[in-house]
Amino acid sequence: MGKTRVADYIADFISGQGVKDVFMMSGGGSIFLDDGLACNKDLNAVCVRNEAAAPMMAKAVAMLTKNIGVVYVTSGPGGANAVSGLSDAWVDSVPVMVISGQVPRAYTSYNVKDRRIRNFGIQEMNIIDLVKSITKYAEVVNDPETIRYHLEKAVHLARSGRPGPVWLDIPLDVQAAVIDTSSLEGYEKDEGAYCNTPVQIEEIIALLKKAKAPLLIGGQGIKIAGAVEEFKELVELLDVPVIFSRMGQDILPFSHKNNFGHGGMKGQRFTRMITRESDLVISIGSRLSVPFLGENLDAFSKDAKIVMVDIDEAELNKPTIKIDIQCQADAKMFIRELIRRLKAEKLPDTGGWLKECRELKEKYPLILPEMKKDPIDLYYFCSRLDAASGGSNIFVSDAGSSYYVMGQALRFEKGQREITSGAFASMGLAIPLAIGCSFADKDAQVLAVTGDGSFELNIQELKTMSYYKCNVKLFVINNGGYVSIRNTQDRVCEGRYIGSDQGSCDDVLNFKKVADAFDLPYSLMDKSGSIDEDLKKIMSKSGPILIEVVCDNKQKIIEPIKPKEAA
């Protein structure tokens, strides 16, 4: 240790966290920060083509490596561009740390008496005020001697409790300052994860003793808490049906006897019949979001008792759902405690209820024989992609129909993982997320499915994909663009299309030419009969490729059946 430049200290700190790749775009305001990366032998700088995409890539890395994802951007517009990807990490609870360059301290608007000044130094802006509402911690580092404190605090906050993005803004003169690392003060962490719910656990057990149709809901919080094994143990101990939120659906294989797949408005056909019938819902690590509850918030029976375990108090107190037992707790600690107590109890047999659920699962398969047709049905395509995949595959989906269909068609039988824009289902994240996945796990093969509308938003990153030879198979669903918006316009605007069809904007790209322009190999899939063979060929090779999949432009999305409709 000893004397070192702040920029080098930051790079060393990041590599000390076990981070391998930093997603960055160079700039005058981050010149020393960037040089700190250049001087660090353990960090790999991945150059993106628009700062918007960097936090998306870092998000995928953070989720797969269970570490922080790191982004470097320059001042002013560099930081502003990154807001786009960062907001997605915010809603999806992902610890992404952005280190931004800033003008020298004397020229920052933070240090001007009248902070309403719009722009002060060269390419300067008050980025902290801009990102405050979408970060857990956002600070400018004005004193070089506080760098260790800020970094430790930022990483701790990013990863603890409900994880989320953090931001440190480093003025140029601070980046270049030389500090004595032996005298730096650190950050004292608070206690971190907690679970203080003995009373609630007794109440839950009392409810379980009375319940005739208990149901578990699992969400991403289980993965974040590192409680996947504990959750499986709980499922098997209780031997009740379990339904997952979108970001929790890769926790159990679909064929698992207790698993009824992905629920919510765009869940499996039969999930709604199960959720409506349950008299005791125990949700762990799922926000029970509006898309899960349904537009009329009637996913559960009014008489059902609802237990919700979530680390975020704000989620427990939402007006959309009345929670009977609130447990603000870390999922892992909660599940362990519940299991410990359950082992001392004898619960009533609810095997009949589980059997009923299984009958529904068999009665309403997602993929029907008539889906094998031309033009290709997106459900059929995604189910064949799922069938062709194995444990080293990571799925990435994009917005709109690819989001919905992948959510329903993936079965996760072989330990495949999925990375997506969960809460937002943002358009255009498939390309950057897929790139991030390929860096996070160099042995993995990424299977990304995007739509022709979503594809365009971060098309610039195709060059990043080809330049770094990312092992990404990018399937672009050509269905005439914006099919999901057209479906809504048909429903509520008497079929007036705007911004969603060829008459107004959506003359789709020539994907073969696009692939060529960005130095990517190209392949076309337009026959349902040869999908399996085509996939085998595509997946047998390493490296990036763009595959155009010509699909039905009238694709409809399967909605869960309402219980009364089934009756």
Next chain:
Amino acid sequence: MGKTRVADYIADFISGQGVKDVFMMSGGGSIFLDDGLACNKDLNAVCVRNEAAAPMMAKAVAMLTKNIGVVYVTSGPGGANAVSGLSDAWVDSVPVMVISGQVPRAYTSYNVKDRRIRNFGIQEMNIIDLVKSITKYAEVVNDPETIRYHLEKAVHLARSGRPGPVWLDIPLDVQAAVIDTSSLEGYEKDEGAYCNTPVQIEEIIALLKKAKAPLLIGGQGIKIAGAVEEFKELVELLDVPVIFSRMGQDILPFSHKNNFGHGGMKGQRFTRMITRESDLVISIGSRLSVPFLGENLDAFSKDAKIVMVDIDEAELNKPTIKIDIQCQADAKMFIRELIRRLKAEKLPDTGGWLKECRELKEKYPLILPEMKKDPIDLYYFCSRLDAASGGSNIFVSDAGSSYYVMGQALRFEKGQREITSGAFASMGLAIPLAIGCSFADKDAQVLAVTGDGSFELNIQELKTMSYYKCNVKLFVINNGGYVSIRNTQDRVCEGRYIGSDQGSCDDVLNFKKVADAFDLPYSLMDKSGSIDEDLKKIMSKSGPILIEVVCDNKQKIIEPIKPKEAA
């Protein structure tokens, strides 16, 4: 009037403001807003490919039409994407109004007790908290009956004082609500522009009577106040040298006897000698920003008296410059008042000072004969582009070397206009700004110059350019990418390149293939000897084209000579 849907009322209001084009991207959260556009016969919806670019296009429209520019986006990620372009409109004082879709009121996080909730309804986020720091007014419209008030207030604030962006967030149920337009309450404007500086004007006249080397500085504020004619009158009345900030440089032709062009760190070679020599600087409508004052803030002599006229109090009180006479005033009213008073005065003859300045202007021409060489020098190229242009041309530049060189080489002899990212010099704005220009003035031909680095950031909008057949000549300077960053890295990082060269990321695109992929004609310029002929051919046709200009990858930027260096 009578009963109407809020979405239709908004569209009618916007077209009532004289706005013709709305830049939008469709989405589920803005479905009725978008339908309001579809139903309005007077508004043209221009569909962009990433919301980030919409405020950039609207910015160009606002600046050229001297009206508001309007953007429609959907909820959540739609709004977050738009932050990127909006921050540029904020620092450049441009009245852009964003109308965003939002989930139904009951599902917005505004209406949850615990506003820390990260995401509530479907694709929802608290966009108001996110954009507050880069807008003059940002509100959610919770009550349909207040729509008139909010729209009138937003437009008034956007356009008055120092203009800037505003944002209205409209929940789906408000968009669809039917209101009685006859009973809506409006917004009562405050007084608007003002100028209460009689004392200061007397002081300024006293200073002018003593000054031996008075200098005028002109900035964008003159154009915003509609005071171009008044400013010209003032220049001729005082008959003193005038230097412009980057965003004011198209106010006078470069050949005008009092005009010494664009000043600041990347101004004309001789401007620094003039600003250092002046003993009385009167700045009108320029922020006297750090890039103008120079990194050492020593553009002016310590003994010079400084007068600054600006509408924004925060700019007058910056610590970077000590202002002797502060005038918080509208530029037009101030100039009129000053002229009125000056006509009663006899000022000393400062013709000798003006003559000295003219000698410098002659002694240090920008374009030297040796610049006509291969590979093409960017200065030579830009000067020939300038020479080939006329009054119906609008120049657009991008970041880095294209920003600097265009700032120095354009002469504005024939009333050409310029639109750029002024304060930020953001990367990637040339394509969207150029598209915006082509909509703002359908008879104009847009000459946009971008770099191979900047080109990539909003490359998706090339499809917008080809789809709408925008009359844009897009010159892409191929100099191996990021030349401006490499220059800085040479200077301060001992030549360690990161994120700026082929070794780390910048394998430049094949522009011919890119043009083809986005349905654009392509042309190559790589010989300085045929530039004039090539330009003539390119500019003789209407419609979009991408022209690759192969330039010297060692391009250096001309810096103003420091007075001591010249001595």
